Amino acid sequence: KAGVTQTPRYLIKTRGQQVTLSCSPISGHRSVSWYQQTPGQGLQFLFEYFSETQRNKGNFPGRFSGRQFSNSRSEMNVSTLELGDSALYLCASSPQGTGGLYEQYFGPGTRLTVT
Amino acid sequence: GENVEQHPSTLSVQEGDSAVIKCTYSDSASNYFPWYKQELGKGPQLIIDIRSNVGEKKDQRIAVTLNKTAKHFSLHITETQPEDSAVYFCAAISPGSARQLTFGSGTQLTVLP
Numbered sequence: 001k002a003g004v005t006q007t008p009r010y011l012i013k014t015r016g017q018q019v020t021l022s023c024s025p026i027s028g029h030r031s032v033s034w035y036q037q038t039p040g041q042g043l044q045f046l047f048e049y050f051s052e053t054q055r056n057k058g059n060f061p062g063r064f065s066g067r068q069f070s071n072s073r074s075e076m077n078v079s080t081l082e083l084g085d086s087a088l089y090l091c092a093s094s095p096q097g098t099g100g101l102y103e104q105y106f107g108p109g110t111r112l113t114v115t
Numbered sequence: 116g117e118n119v120e121q122h123p124s125t126l127s128v129q130e131g132d133s134a135v136i137k138c139t140y141s142d143s144a145s146n147y148f149p150w151y152k153q154e155l156g157k158g159p160q161l162i163i164d165i166r167s168n169v170g171e172k173k174d175q176r177i178a179v180t181l182n183k184t185a186k187h188f189s190l191h192i193t194e195t196q197p198e199d200s201a202v203y204f205c206a207a208i209s210p211g212s213a214r215q216l217t218f219g220s221g222t223q224l225t226v227l228p
Contacts, residue, residue: 004158033216042218042219042220042221043159043204043206043218044218045215045216045217056215058215090158090159092158102147102164102208103149103161103164104149104161104216105161106151106158106159106160106161107158108156108157108158109157109158
């Protein structure tokens, strides 16, 4: 099976712009989670989607949003970018149904740089 | 919410020696504890996990132990090899409405040839 794929792998944006990142989960996985990874804060949970519904949300401002499509592919959007949004954004998929966050498999991430 | 502390932050071992990384968690209701390995330029890779109803789990050279009473769990790597060099993260899931996967701060393991 192909792993989790994320596009683009690298992105440079200017402060104030918005950005959309894409994630394709492992075939058959219906749960998709997003994480932000920075040297200072480590790995932080953003949100989780299952069957096109957001089930869980971390402590991030409303500028961070996401959605999931009927084929389980997911996108996350960050509006009004700030310098502090520079990070590696990771997507993870899980084969679990009701659980969702168990046995998560990560993609390679999208490296976002905000200038 | 859940808080996971991980020690040490860096660990150097000689090839062939064992490596142990320890984590503690705060929420006694947490019931799932995965370990991830992250190599440079890659996403975290799930290497082993354990549920709260199990005290120990082993997979070849890797083992994880869980002490629910003390609220800590450990990763043990035996017969270390240079390719084991990476950053290792522990994590925990706290059930309930949030059900977030909370990560430790990571351990940079270096295996010296």
